[in-house]
Amino acid sequence: MTDPTPTMSPEEVAGRAMVARTSFEKEAVWLPSLAVQHWNAGQMAIDGKTFTDCVIEGPAVMAVMNGTTFDNCAMGTTTDVRNLLYRPLSTTKLAGVIGMSDCRFVRCRFVQVGFTGSDALLEELQGGIKTMSDVPKPSGTLA
Amino acid sequence: MTDQPFSPTATSRTLDPLAKAFTGATFSLFDLYRASIQAGGGVMIEGRAFTDCVIEGPALMLVLEGVHFESTNFGPTGGDMRNMLFQPLGNVGIGAIPVRNCTFTRCQFQTLGITGNETLLKMLIEQVPVG
Numbered sequence: 001m002t003d004p005t006p007t008m009s010p011e012e013v014a015g016r017a018m019v020a021r022t023s024f025e026k027e028a029v030w031l032p033s034l035a036v037q038h039w040n041a042g043q044m045a046i047d048g049k050t051f052t053d054c055v056i057e058g059p060a061v062m063a064v065m066n067g068t069t070f071d072n073c074a075m076g077t078t079t080d081v082r083n084l085l086y087r088p089l090s091t092t093k094l095a096g097v098i099g100m101s102d103c104r105f106v107r108c109r110f111v112q113v114g115f116t117g118s119d120a121l122l123e124e125l126q127g128g129i130k131t132m133s134d135v136p137k138p139s140g141t142l143a
Numbered sequence: 144m145t146d147q148p149f150s151p152t153a154t155s156r157t158l159d160p161l162a163k164a165f166t167g168a169t170f171s172l173f174d175l176y177r178a179s180i181q182a183g184g185g186v187m188i189e190g191r192a193f194t195d196c197v198i199e200g201p202a203l204m205l206v207l208e209g210v211h212f213e214s215t216n217f218g219p220t221g222g223d224m225r226n227m228l229f230q231p232l233g234n235v236g237i238g239a240i241p242v243r244n245c246t247f248t249r250c251q252f253q254t255l256g257i258t259g260n261e262t263l264l265k266m267l268i269e270q271v272p273v274g
Contacts, residue, residue, distance in 0.1 A: 032171070032173040032200075032201055032202065035201050036171075036201070058173075058238050059173055059176055059177075059202065059203075059238055059239065059240050060173070060201060060202070060203075060238055061203045061229070061238045061239060061256070062238075076237050076238075077237075078233075078235065078237060080233050080234075080235075081233075082232040082233035083231075083232075083233030083234065083235040083236070083237050084233070084237050084238065085231075085232040085233065086203065086229035086230065086231055086232065086236075086238075086239075086258055087229065087230045087232060088228075088229050088230075089225035089226075089228040089229065089230060089264065089268075090223065090225045090226040090228070092221070092226065093221050093226040094226075094256070095200075095218060095226055095227045095254060095255065095256045096200045096201055096202055096203045096204075096227070096229075096254055096255045096256025096257075097201065097203060097229075097256055098201050112237060112238055113237070113238045114203065114236065114237050114238025114239060115238070116229060122232065126232075
């Protein structure tokens with residue numbers, strides 16, 4: 001059997017392994033790095049992952065796409081959730097943001113992460129998301 | 144003024160995050176921002192001159208006062224600069240990387256979005272040539 005990736009560096013191998021994971025638990029996740037690893041693997045959005053009791057770190061702006069949910073998460077350190085939100089001026093292309101589809105965030109804390117998406121999504125986030133002061137920190141130790 | 148001494152192929156990891164001038168460097172804006180904070184450079188990228196640099200994302204640049212773009216390529220706009228732009232809904236742009244009093248000369252942006260006040264966004268739409 002031929003090794004399909006004979007020229008990959010150790011960093012690339014580690015990146016591909018990260019891309020292949022579908023669940024993250026009690027970890028600090030650096031979102032820009034995770035996105036770049038997906039891009040390098042040919043995936044322009046992060047899809048189908050579950051994050052539980054994680055700290056999701058930026059700086060980054062997440063494009064919340066179909067099927068992504070937030071369950072009891074602390075979205076950021078602010079008293080005004082609008083400080084976390086950006087409205088794209090285009091409906092066809094979003095540059096610089098990290099697309100996430102069919103991802104589930106459970107009891108996660110977001111640090112330096114903003115959010116963008118459709119007008120309906122932004123309305124929903126303004127009405128329903130919790131900020132850091134609303135949610136207790138997840139128990140346990142981060143890896 | 145400190146010039147970062149590396150070649151055009153220098154990676155983010157080899158840059159001095161506190162350098163006041165970057166010439167011919169390739170780096171991720173989020174890497175520079177994080178390294179700058181860790182090196183004591185404050186919570187915004189301020190007072191830097193970027194010349195002939197390739198600046199990569201993913202990142203949303205929050206353009207504050209005193210930022211100038213000279214012959215800078217904002218990336219594949221798809222013929223409409225609005226594809227790169229975002230309007231902040233609040234007064235504080237959390238998640239974006241704040242940049243103040245910086246110049247970008249002949250730089251190439253890759254997967255960078257831009258946000259800022261309404262005047263800035265309007266100016267970019269009207270004045271940046273798109274291919």
